[in-house]
Amino acid sequence: MQNNSSAVQLEDSIPSNTDPIRTAITVARGDGIGPEIMDATLRILEAAGAELEIEEVAIGEAVYKSGITSGIGEEVWASLERTGVFLKAPITTPQGGGYKSLNVTTRKTLGLYANVRPCVAYAPFVRTKHAGMDVVIVRENEEDTYAGIEHQQTDEVVQCLKLVSRPGCERVIRYAFDYAVRNGRKKVTCMTKDNIMKLTDGMFRKVFDEVAAEYPDIQSDHFIIDIGAARMADTPEQFDVVVTMNLYGDILSDIAAQVAGSVGLAPSANIGKTCAMFEAIHGSAPDIAGQDIANPSGLLLAGVMMLRHLGQHDAAARVHNAWLAAVEGGIHTSDMRGEHHNEPAIGTVAFADAVIARLGQAPKQLPATSDAAPAIDSDPGQAADDAVRPTEPAAKTLVGVDVFLHWNADDRNPDTLAEKLRAASAKLPIELTMITNRGVKVWPAGRSETFCTDHWRCRFKAGGESFDNGRVIALLAALNVAGLDAVKTENLYELDGKPAYSMGQGE
Numbered sequence: 362m363q364n365n366s367s368a369v370q371l372e373d374s375i376p377s378n379t380d381p382i383r384t385a386i387t388v389a390r391g392d393g394i395g396p397e398i399m400d401a402t403l404r405i406l407e408a409a410g411a412e413l414e415i416e417e418v419a420i421g422e423a424v425y426k427s428g429i430t431s432g433i434g435e436e437v438w439a440s441l442e443r444t445g446v447f448l449k450a451p452i453t454t455p456q457g458g459g460y461k462s463l464n465v466t467t468r469k470t471l472g473l474y475a476n477v478r479p480c481v482a483y484a485p486f487v488r489t490k491h492a493g494m495d496v497v498i499v500r501e502n503e504e505d506t507y508a509g510i511e512h513q514q515t516d517e518v519v520q521c522l523k524l525v526s527r528p529g530c531e532r533v534i535r536y537a538f539d540y541a542v543r544n545g546r547k548k549v550t551c552m553t554k555d556n557i558m559k560l561t562d563g564m565f566r567k568v569f570d571e572v573a574a575e576y577p578d579i580q581s582d583h584f585i586i587d588i589g590a591a592r593m594a595d596t597p598e599q600f601d602v603v604v605t606m607n608l609y610g611d612i613l614s615d616i617a618a619q620v621a622g623s624v625g626l627a628p629s630a631n632i633g634k635t636c637a638m639f640e641a642i643h644g645s646a647p648d649i650a651g652q653d654i655a656n657p658s659g660l661l662l663a664g665v666m667m668l669r670h671l672g673q674h675d676a677a678a679r680v681h682n683a684w685l686a687a688v689e690g691g692i693h694t695s696d697m698r699g700e701h702h703n704e705p706a707i708g709t710v711a712f713a714d715a716v717i718a719r720l721g722q723a724p725k726q727l728p729a730t731s732d733a734a735p736a737i738d739s740d741p742g743q744a745a746d747d748a749v750r751p752t753e754p755a756a757k758t759l760v761g762v763d764v765f766l767h768w769n770a771d772d773r774n775p776d777t778l779a780e781k782l783r784a785a786s787a788k789l790p791i792e793l794t795m796i797t798n799r800g801v802k803v804w805p806a807g808r809s810e811t812f813c814t815d816h817w818r819c820r821f822k823a824g825g826e827s828f829d830n831g832r833v834i835a836l837l838a839a840l841n842v843a844g845l846d847a848v849k850t851e852n853l854y855e856l857d858g859k860p861a862y863s864m865g866q867g868e
């Protein structure tokens with residue numbers, strides 16, 4: 362997808378007395394409060410001199426109900442193919458099964474790998490306990506458990522695959538460091554749970570350490586996600602830019618937005634290599650739809666991020682400074698609370714009018730935004746993606762296999778299962794080395810206190826012999842003959858001589 366390059370090329374070929382070339386963007390008004398806050402946002406952007414050519418598309422509830430399970434039709438993809446920029450109001454996901462998350466589909470289809478969420482306090486004009494808070498969360502947007510690959514394998518056990526790739530880690534981490542450099546930020550903090558998930562979260566942290574070494578002028582540190590989230594709720598002032606994995610970032614950014622003042626104020630940018638989507642972080646708020654009381658600020662500030670992304674910095678600064686001046690002036694919708702709010706709350710339309718009336722003004726107490734110090738920004742995603750290094754192939758040796766069984770004998774005795782497995786595989790040059798249940802070793806030398814489900818991981822090793830998938834198939838055939846129900850296998854590899862799988866206790 363090309364992002365505005367045609368507009369730039371055309372500029373030279375037109376007479377200077379014509380209207381300036383407008384940048385085409387795709388706009389969806391969404392559901393619930395979406396149309397109201399989009400209307401307010403577009404009015405303000407237009408009044409500020411933003412040069413936008415709007416392609417309006419329909420997404421969301423009506424599209425879902427027309428039978429398109431993704432909530433997004435072909436004409437929307439065609440528009441995004443043309444524009445590469447999506448300003449999107451929140452949508453309502455219909456209740457009931459069969460509907461896919463439109464946001465997850467859009468992010469993954471368009472390769473929007475970085476979700477950038479600035480969380481800024483506007484004290485004392487918006488109530489917060491953290492007046493100095495100014496954190497940007499950069500969340501990995503495509504991988505992790507959000508791959509949405511889930512299976513039920515036994516009566517008792519379901520699973521969700523957590524997929525993490527090296528290039529996926531590298532480009533979002535590079536994006537976070539580039540963002541820090543470009544926006545005059547001092548520190549990038551990584552958050553993972555690598556003490557438990559040593560391969561998946563461990564890879565994210567390892568790549569973070571590698572990339573951090575290339576940015577000696579930016580400080581870097583790491584928190585385990587649980588204590589990191591606690592610190593974000595308690596002392597968010599200690600953070601500057603935070604980069605983290607998809608699920609952690611989803612939760613952490615809502616915590617950060619809430620402690621900054623309100624989720625209703627927070628914008629987000631979903632950045633890809635050639636495409637970007639801008640939206641508020643809140644939902645479609647059906648409880649207040651159509652009442653002219655919704656706060657348009659989250660979507661408006663997403664619009665500011667979009668203008669900066671498009672290089673329309675003057676318009677971005679005009680909108681942002683007018684909004685800051687309005688907030689400082691006590692202009693507020695009913696969800697905004699501040700010590701200086703003596704005036705009654707106003708509605709969505711009046712809020713937009715008040716911001717438009719202040720275009721050209723700058724705030725007096727809150728820091729004004731400028732090109733040199735943009736308070737909220739979103740870099741394009743091409744450079745970080747281009748800088749991702751190819752992954753060197755490793756020497757890969759198959760050394761064994763984990764076979765997962767659905768086994769529901771009355772006593773669920775691991776010793777009995779081990780006997781069956783050994784008898785079934787006796788003629789094969791492989792050895793049963795371990796059985797675990799939900800990751801806890803139950804054979805050999807398990808403990809009778811350990812609770813066992815009907816889902817067993819049975820590890821077979823090659824015992825010094827060469828191993829290949831033919832052996833795995835022979836083993837599965839032998840287990841099948843023995844009446845054992847293998848529900849899946851995971852091959853055990855060594856990469857460059859090192860085990861590339863989690864070790865069982867005692868191995």
Ligand code: NAD
Nearest residue numbers: 451452453454625642643644645646647648649655656696
């Ligand atoms: P919500 O964010 O829509 O609302 C939560 C609460 O915050 C409500 O009380 C609401 O009135 C209030 N609120 C939200 N935005 C506000 C605003 N701009 N001004 C004033 N008050 C505001 O969350 P929800 O109720 O859990 O979800 C409603 C619908 O939105 C669901 O269908 C959900 O799937 C969808 N949703 C969409 C998106 C998106 O499109 N990006 C994101 C989240 C939720």
